[in-house]
Amino acid sequence: MTHTSVSPNGVDALLLDYNGVLGLQPSTGMWTRLADLAEWPRPTPPLLPRSLLGPRNAYDAGELSDLAYWAKVLGHHPGARWLRTLLAADTAMWTRTDPRVLDILYCARAVGLPLVLLSNAPAHLSDVLDATDWRRDLMSDALYSARLGRCKPDSAAYEHALATTGVADPGRVLFVDDREDNCRAAAELGLRTLHYAGHPTDLEQQLLPGPANSTRS
Numbered sequence: 001m002t003h004t005s006v007s008p009n010g011v012d013a014l015l016l017d018y019n020g021v022l023g024l025q026p027s028t029g030m031w032t033r034l035a036d037l038a039e040w041p042r043p044t045p046p047l048l049p050r051s052l053l054g055p056r057n058a059y060d061a062g063e064l065s066d067l068a069y070w071a072k073v074l075g076h077h078p079g080a081r082w083l084r085t086l087l088a089a090d091t092a093m094w095t096r097t098d099p100r101v102l103d104i105l106y107c108a109r110a111v112g113l114p115l116v117l118l119s120n121a122p123a124h125l126s127d128v129l130d131a132t133d134w135r136r137d138l139m140s141d142a143l144y145s146a147r148l149g150r151c152k153p154d155s156a157a158y159e160h161a162l163a164t165t166g167v168a169d170p171g172r173v174l175f176v177d178d179r180e181d182n183c184r185a186a187a188e189l190g191l192r193t194l195h196y197a198g199h200p201t202d203l204e205q206q207l208l209p210g211p212a213n214s215t216r217s
């Protein structure tokens with residue numbers, strides 16, 4: 001399958017990270033609530049509890065169930081009700097979107113640019129994101145690490161996603177992520193990259209008609 005380039009910079013498809021690009025980072029209040037639920041000392045973001053982050057990659061990769069993940073985080077198995085509460089609080093932290101970014105993506109989609117989500121996310125969050133309006137309206141496909149069994153920056157995650165775009169030349173696919181290591185891995189495969197720093201105009205300049213921005217990174 002081939003696509004006619006519709007962006008001003010010759011981008012034929014877009015691969016998008018979720019959190020930190022479409023998705024807003026959790027608020028301090030959200031971290032505090034999770035800390036209270038998990039009975040931790042209150043965290044000072046971005047210095048998050050090591051116990052929370054340590055097993056997260058395995059959780060994102062689909063190697064741990066919700067129960068197994070939270071048992072590792074807490075150091076013991078939570079009861080069913082506590083697990084449901086933790087899961088709901090954790091999921092709520094990752095489901096708020098940036099309307100400025102969504103507006104740009106709706107414009108890009110309207111002119112025919114294929115958009116594919118490539119997110120490191122556990123299975124439950126993947127299901128929640130898949131049920132959103134923006135996922136249905138914007139994304140031609142969505143790949144989640146828990147389903148792939150691979151997390152970015154594993155090259156296999158990008159290769160799966162690139163195949164999904166239907167664009168053969170990775171140099172005509174723009175990968176957008178707020179993590180530099182993820183962008184570096186994408187660039188090593190020949191993808192264009194935008195290391196997103198929270199400025200929607202950076203994305204807009206890459207995708208929509210306007211002053212040309214031919215910078216490649």
Ligand SMILES: [Mg+2]
Nearest residue numbers: 017019020178
């Ligand atoms: Mg991110």
